[in-house]
Amino acid sequence: xxxxxxxxxxxxxxxxxxxxxxxxxxxxxxxxxxxxxxxxxxxxxxxxxxxxxxxxxxxxxxxxxxxxxxxxxxxxxxxxxxxxxxxxxxxxxxxxxxxxxxxxxxxxxxxxxxxxxxxxxxxxxxxxxxxxxxxxxxxxxxxxxxxxxxxxxxxxxxxxxxxxxxxxxxxxxxxxxxxxxxxxxxxxxxxxxxxxxxxxxxxxxxxxxxxxxxxxxxxxxxxxxxxxxx
Numbered sequence: 697x698x699x700x701x702x703x704x705x706x707x708x709x710x711x712x713x714x715x716x717x718x719x720x721x722x723x724x725x726x727x728x729x730x731x732x733x734x735x736x737x738x739x740x741x742x743x744x745x746x747x748x749x750x751x752x753x754x755x756x757x758x759x760x761x762x763x764x765x766x767x768x769x770x771x772x773x774x775x776x777x778x779x780x781x782x783x784x785x786x787x788x789x790x791x792x793x794x795x796x797x798x799x800x801x802x803x804x805x806x807x808x809x810x811x812x813x814x815x816x817x818x819x820x821x822x823x824x825x826x827x828x829x830x831x832x833x834x835x836x837x838x839x840x841x842x843x844x845x846x847x848x849x850x851x852x853x854x855x856x857x858x859x860x861x862x863x864x865x866x867x868x869x870x871x872x873x874x875x876x877x878x879x880x881x882x883x884x885x886x887x888x889x890x891x892x893x894x895x896x897x898x899x900x901x902x903x904x905x906x907x908x909x910x911x912x913x914x915x916x917x918x919x920x921x922x923x924x925x926x
Contacts, residue, residue, distance in 0.1 A: 697802060697804070697848075698729075698776065699729045699848075700729075700732065700770050700773070700803070701732070703808040703838055703841070704735055706732070706733050708838045709729075709731055709838065709842065718846060720855070721849050724854065726849070726852045726853075726855055730770075732769070734766045735762070739761060746759060746811050755811055755812030757812050757813055757815055758810065758813070758815060760817045763822075764822070767780075770805065771805075774803060778804055779803070779804050779825065781824060781825050782809070782818070782824040783808050784827070785830075787826030788828065790829050790847070795844070795848050798844070799848045804848070806837075806841045806845070807822075807824060808837030808838045808840065809836065810836040829843045829844070871909060872916055874904035874905070874911070875907055
């Protein structure tokens with residue numbers, strides 16, 4: 697997979713992309729992540745990429761010119777057009793199902809905005825899908841892009857080492873994940889449930905399923921409406 701990110705702050709991605717699962721996935725050739733600075737395509741020496749909104753109002757709006765030029769440059773870097781995603785709080789909710797959907801793509805092109813928002817012609821002219829990581833507003837699309845990248849890359853075959861890891865995690869089956877325990881068996885008076893020490897894998901699987909349902913009912917009952925679990 698190839699992931700291109702169009703951003704005003706490519707340096708913001710340096711740390712997340714240089715450690716842990718994302719680094720290993722790149723080192724092992726599972727994903728290529730390329731960052732392109734939108735400011736490099738500004739039309740003046742001041743690298744201006746935003747302007748006041750028509751009709752008045754607070755803040756500044758990202759101009760279409762630099763974004764279009766940047767996008768057209770990035771498109772030439774690969775024969776695959778890819779799926780174009782605009783990170784914005786106005787977008788469709790990003791969840792585990794969408795992460796799985798995106799992980800099947802050969803290429804993703806993420807456009808991270810800043811300031812008050814995008815000129816509407818960026819969305820319509822580039823045919824981009826709008827994606828939101830939650831019902832809140834961030835200072836820019838960089839953090840949202842990192843969330844999408846991390847959630848997608850860890851689903852690529854070989855990224856986690858153990859293929860069952862991604863399947864068992866929260867939201868993968870529409871439920872929250874069951875509780876985990878490790879050594880020591882007793883810590884400050886708190887004991888590991890006996891079932892996990894029994895060696896009976898069938899009963900352990902049943903217990904974990906019950907715990908997932910119990911946790912979901914308590915903390916995220918909304919998820920059960922979209923699940924086959926009753």
